[in-house]
Amino acid sequence: MTESAPAAITPRGLELGGSAPDDFEPVAMARATLRKARIAALATLDPTSGFPLATLTNIATDVDGSPLFLASKLSLHTRNIEADPRISVLVSSLGRGDPLANSARLSVVGRAEHCTDTNAKRRFLARHPKAKLYADFPDFSLFRLSVLGLHPNGGFARAGAIAVDEVLLDLKGCEALIAAEDGAVAHMNDDHAEALELYATKLLGLPEGRWKATGLDPEGLDLVYGDENGRLVFPERVTDPARLRQVLVMLAQQARGQI
Known part of the structure; x- marks a missing residue:
């Protein structure tokens, strides 16, 4: 008897029922979706109510694949981050037809950290050149998501359990x-x-x-x-x-x- 594929696991560690088909490659899908993404849904936590707030942000990736985004301290999501850095982003590559059935998407959870690395900023601005108009305003900061968990989904019955180090690159020797x-x-x-x-x-x-x-x-x-x-x-x-x-x-x- 052959062993069945392990159940998909969310970033919380909660097991989900069922298993993905054999032709689904969650690591490859996660890497491609993350690298190609230019916008993301950003979820932050309201420090008063505890409810999540979902907003939209431009996104890029650092050399290892960690998400980067620019945010103003005048925005509500930045105020939430300053109070509680736990966030998640959802990136997607929309396909034709029903997006729930035909689009690749990846949820990334972790902690937002201020990023002052000049190459990371260059990468972000190369991805979003119009952001050069306001990136140096005193209220704007570049954030890097320190990734703690990933949940890929390629459509109905196409989810997989992957580890962070399977998606983010080891840059040793590079x-x-x-x-x-x-x-x-x-x-x-x-x-x-x-x-x-x-x-x-x-x-x-x-x-x-x-x-x-x-x-x-x-x-x-x-x-x-x-x-x-x-x-x-x-x-x-x-x-x-x-x-x-x-x-x-x-x-x-x-x-x-x-x-």
């Missing part, structure tokens, strides 16, 4: 790549716009346009064009600038071969 990220992204945008468009259109099947890179990490390159976005997953883990260059050249050659 220091050189992280240090080179800003320059590498700028170089791709300034000198290799054609390659970026080829990645998007030929490898990812996305519309033609002036695609730009917003960030990179050991597992992939994030791309945006207007309201469109894409995630180019590398064929292998990349840990240094030299190997990054080789992988990007190889992928560009692969894309050109499809013209």
Whole structure:
């Protein structure tokens, strides 16, 4: 007798009935949904009533995949965070038809922390360039979600139990790549716009346009064009600038071969 798949587990640890089908890959879905998300529902706790408040926020990811968001202390959700940093965000990749049946979504729970890392801020603003108009206002702060739990859902009967370290990246040994990220992204945008468009259109099947890179990490390159976005997953883990260059050249050659 073969063992059945374990029941899905929420971030609280509460077991849910049933099991996901064998073709559902919750870790891959969670990684893709989180990296491609540009907006999220943000849930905070009202310190007086204890009731949750759901609002909408722009979102990006840090190098390891941790969610980043910008918030003003004039907003109610920021006041809630300052009183109780426990929050959750819901990100989704909407499909056609019934969104409950056809959309991938990921709930992420943890604690909101003020983030002063300059590269994290660059990643956020590259994802949301209009935020440059107000990001440096004194009432705005960048927050990073210190992730404690994840709950992926790919539609009806498609939920899975995953651990945080299965989704967030271990950056040990990637220091050189992280240090080179800003320059590498700028170089791709300034000198290799054609390659970026080829990645998007030929490898990812996305519309033609002036695609730009917003960030990179050991597992992939994030791309945006207007309201469109894409995630180019590398064929292998990349840990240094030299190997990054080789992988990007190889992928560009692969894309050109499809013209």
